[in-house]
Amino acid sequence: MSNVFEFVAESRADSGKSAARRSRRQGNVPAVIYGGHSGPQMLVLNHNEVIKHLEHEAVYSHVLDVTVDGRTEKAILKGVQRNPAKFQVLHLDFLRVDMSEAVKVHVPLHFTHEATSVGGKKGGVAAHSMVDVEVSCLPSALPEFIEVDLTNLDIGGSLHLSDLVLPNGVEVVALAQGEDHNLPVVSMMASKTN
Structure with missing residues (x-):
């Protein structure tokens, strides 16, 4: 191949x-x-x-x-x-790209442990607000994806951009613009029952 x-x-x-x-x-x-x-x-x-x-x-x-x-x-x-x-x-x-200059790239988010999370065990459903995030880093530090661990997310809770665990040398572009840009990435909602 x-x-x-x-x-x-x-x-x-x-x-x-x-x-x-x-x-x-x-x-x-x-x-x-x-x-x-x-x-x-x-x-x-x-x-x-x-x-x-x-x-x-x-x-x-x-x-x-x-x-x-x-x-x-x-x-x-x-x-x-x-x-x-x-x-x-x-x-x-x-x-x-120049390998010595930072680049801005959209990197996909991979959500893990949704079903086994605190809220997932209670029947909650994760509502994804983002599927990717723009990061800034040197080309050599560019991650393939960013993992979002939902293990501790309970119903009514949410994870924001500042909660993402990033590799060394990688920054979220929106966070550099101030606290107002700390947007939600995923929220745990109670499932609707009929």
């Missing part, structure tokens, strides 16, 4: 809607890589390879290798456009 963190692309000279449509008809995905200390570069990737990569949750929160015409650059996947009616990726945005 190919490395899930390596995207192989070719540069493309043409841009615009007609060029993008032409790429899609040929079974490819138009893309762009930008940021860092270089200008934006138009790319084209094989659609089937892109679909294989995007099946893995980790690809959305990892530093990726984007190989363009034999030259590899470090980047993160910043945006994915999908066709709402078909199983088709329309466009990808990659952001170049």
Whole structure:
């Protein structure tokens, strides 16, 4: 199997809607890589390879290798456009990263021990307010996901951004804006009985 963190692309000279449509008809995905200390570069990737990569949750929160015409650059996947009616990726945005500079990335949250939590044992149901959180860290410290342990969560209780257990060197972006941005992540609600 190919490395899930390596995207192989070719540069493309043409841009615009007609060029993008032409790429899609040929079974490819138009893309762009930008940021860092270089200008934006138009790319084209094989659609089937892109679909294989995007099946893995980790690809959305990892530093990726984007190989363009034999030259590899470090980047993160910043945006994915999908066709709402078909199983088709329309466009990808990659952001170049410098391994010595902090990046901001949305990292998925994994909720654990919901059924065995204090509130879960009483028949409570966890209401998730967030499924991911934006963090800031060096690319080498970027977590694949952040685990949210619900073990001690009782009915009527909630966990906020400040309650998340983060790896060393990782900060929640919203918390840097002040206490007003300490939003709830998950709450335990009493289940409705008929």
